[in-house]
Amino acid sequence: xxxxxxxxxxxxxxxxxxxxxxxxYANGKEPPGVAKARMRHEAGGGGRTASGRPTGKGAxxxxxxxxxxxxxxxxxxxxxHKAARRRAWYAxxxxxxxxxxxxxxxxxxxxxDGIRAKWxxxxxxxxxxxxxxxxxxxxxxxxxxRRNAEADETAGPxxxxxxxxxQRQLVARIKDAWSQGKLTYPDIGYDQWxxxxxxxxxxxxxAAQEGGLEIRSTFDPDARERAGLPVDxxxxxxxxxxxxxxxxxxxxxxxxxxxxxxxxxxxxxTESAPAGDTEDTSTGDTAAATPPEAPASxxxxxxxxxxxxYEQGAAELLNSAEEIEGYKHxxxxxxxxxxxxxxxxxxxxxxxxxxxxxxSVATIYRDLxxxxxxxxxxxxxxxxxxxxxxxxxxxxx
Amino acid sequence: xxxxxxxxxxTDEIANxxxxxxxxxxxxxxxxxxLRQTFENEQWSGLDQLTQARQLxxxxxxxxxxxxxxxxxxxxxxxxxxxKNQMVGSKESLGRS
Numbered sequence: 001x002x003x004x005x006x007x008x009x010x011x012x013x014x015x016x017x018x019x020x021x022x023x024x025y026a027n028g029k030e031p032p033g034v035a036k037a038r039m040r041h042e043a044g045g046g047g048r049t050a051s052g053r054p055t056g057k058g059a060x061x062x063x064x065x066x067x068x069x070x071x072x073x074x075x076x077x078x079x080x081h082k083a084a085r086r087r088a089w090y091a092x093x094x095x096x097x098x099x100x101x102x103x104x105x106x107x108x109x110x111x112x113d114g115i116r117a118k119w120x121x122x123x124x125x126x127x128x129x130x131x132x133x134x135x136x137x138x139x140x141x142x143x144x145x146r147r148n149a150e151a152d153e154t155a156g157p158x159x160x161x162x163x164x165x166x167q168r169q170l171v172a173r174i175k176d177a178w179s180q181g182k183l184t185y186p187d188i189g190y191d192q193w194x195x196x197x198x199x200x201x202x203x204x205x206x207a208a209q210e211g212g213l214e215i216r217s218t219f220d221p222d223a224r225e226r227a228g229l230p231v232d233x234x235x236x237x238x239x240x241x242x243x244x245x246x247x248x249x250x251x252x253x254x255x256x257x258x259x260x261x262x263x264x265x266x267x268x269x270t271e272s273a274p275a276g277d278t279e280d281t282s283t284g285d286t287a288a289a290t291p292p293e294a295p296a297s298x299x300x301x302x303x304x305x306x307x308x309x310y311e312q313g314a315a316e317l318l319n320s321a322e323e324i325e326g327y328k329h330x331x332x333x334x335x336x337x338x339x340x341x342x343x344x345x346x347x348x349x350x351x352x353x354x355x356x357x358x359x360s361v362a363t364i365y366r367d368l369x370x371x372x373x374x375x376x377x378x379x380x381x382x383x384x385x386x387x388x389x390x391x392x393x394x395x396x397x
Numbered sequence: 398x399x400x401x402x403x404x405x406x407x408t409d410e411i412a413n414x415x416x417x418x419x420x421x422x423x424x425x426x427x428x429x430x431x432l433r434q435t436f437e438n439e440q441w442s443g444l445d446q447l448t449q450a451r452q453l454x455x456x457x458x459x460x461x462x463x464x465x466x467x468x469x470x471x472x473x474x475x476x477x478x479x480x481k482n483q484m485v486g487s488k489e490s491l492g493r494s
Contacts, residue, residue: 006401006417009417009420060463060466060467060470060471061462061463061466063466063470064466064469064470067470309435309436309439310436310441313432313435313436316428316432317432320425320428320429323421323425324425327418327421327422330402330418331402331418331461333402333403334402334403334404334411337403337404337405338404341404343468346467347464347467347468350460350461350463350464351460351464353460354457354460354461357453357456357457357460358453358457360450360453361450361453361454361457364446364447364449364450364453365450367446368444368446368447371443372436372441372444392440
């Protein structure tokens with residue numbers, strides 16, 4: 001499981017919320033989260049019980065937002081008050097004492113400030129914009145180091161022993177799923193994949209092949225080589241994406257092109273900052289997948305991010321469809337489990353409704369992706385035959 | 398992400414995982430909008446279903462947030478009540494099925 005990504009997403013969600021709400025409090029305004037919830041509650045009828053507790057539509061959201069906002073404020077006030085008291089005490093007592101004592105107490109006060117600041121930072125009560133930049137920079141440096149190290153890396157006999165427990169579990173889970181031809185939700189993350197030694201990665205690729213899954217031929221050439229799989233080193237950038245194992249399609253020559261052009265979206269937009277973060281690097285795949293008569297003469301111009309606009313759109317729709325299906329499955333399962341645990345209809349009902357809704361979305365996405373790809377390909381073929389035609393406006397009345 | 402949603406955690410954990418799911422769905426909705434815009438800019442047509450899908454995702458997100466709050470906040474209310482009134486036992490004995 002992408003534990004790191006999960007933690008980062010949760011943290012960044014709550015950190016951002018804390019920053020905005022604390023800033024609002026500092027300015028004496030109602031935090032936007034609470035304001036929004038209150039407006040929704042009022043829009044939905046705005047009922048309250050005799051004691052003032054909100055009821056009706058949007059009540060829970062308002063209460064949740066208020067609780068969070070109150071907690072932010074209470075903590076901030078408590079900490080600031082305590083620090084102020086200590087400073088006041090120091091100001092009173094200092095004139096009576098010698099320099100050494102004063103220096104020591106000042107050091108304690110500053111140390112306390114530092115600890116509070118760190119605590120506040122962890123709980124999202126301070127401005128973190130600088131922190132974010134440093135983090136991205138650190139990651140970029142780590143990434144460069146890793147790439148350099150990999151370039152020099154020689155195969156070690158005890159690679160499997162160097163894994164942490166967490167990594168071992170992850171590898172076992174992925175290997176288990178892939179060797180049975182099952183996809184994992186979510187895919188193993190980029191950082192996690194390249195955190196594994198090349199021998200272990202080769203092992204996983206072999207397991208995927210045994211399970212009948214397909215992994216892009218341009219992905220992780222070193223591991224592919226080690227695993228004895230065909231390697232395509234034509235991609236110009238280091239791959240920025242997780243392995244994105246895909247089930248093999250029904251044996252169909254045209255479908256092979258569709259699958260090779262698919263790329264998994266790396267679901268960590270806030271994390272991946274290292275140099276050269278491109279959207280999609282499947283140019284090599286697309287070129288290899290077009291029919292033999294048009295590899296060099298194909299006039300389909302890839303967009304700057306690689307892959308044509310319509311192919312990329314279709315690929316993204318398919319990715320979204322898969323993610324949605326994952327959630328549909330998970331939420332439906334949760335609904336059933338909660339129902340079995342005797343949670344009320346108000347909880348498992350909506351969860352089951354979501355199952356239906358998300359299923360519709362996934363179907364829509366899949367159908368549209370297919371239409372876009374097929375229609376786009378057909379018109380592209382037509383332009384291959386007659387590339388001098390300027391566009392639809394010239395030929396449609 | 399979807400892996401992390403299971404019913405065996407505490408109510409706060411479940412609520413958290415649902416909030417994360419909501420954020421993920423938001424990303425998917427944003428992608429939907431971006432794709433629709435891109436295709437519209439390039440004069441593609443017949444993609445009205447993208448609007449429909451966007452609507453369905455919005456509805457799902459609302460439901461998800463609703464459930465997350467019910468589980469998280471509701472769970473907390475009941476937990477605090479039980480912790481303050483430790484004598485109380487089963488729900489049925491309070492006259493509730």
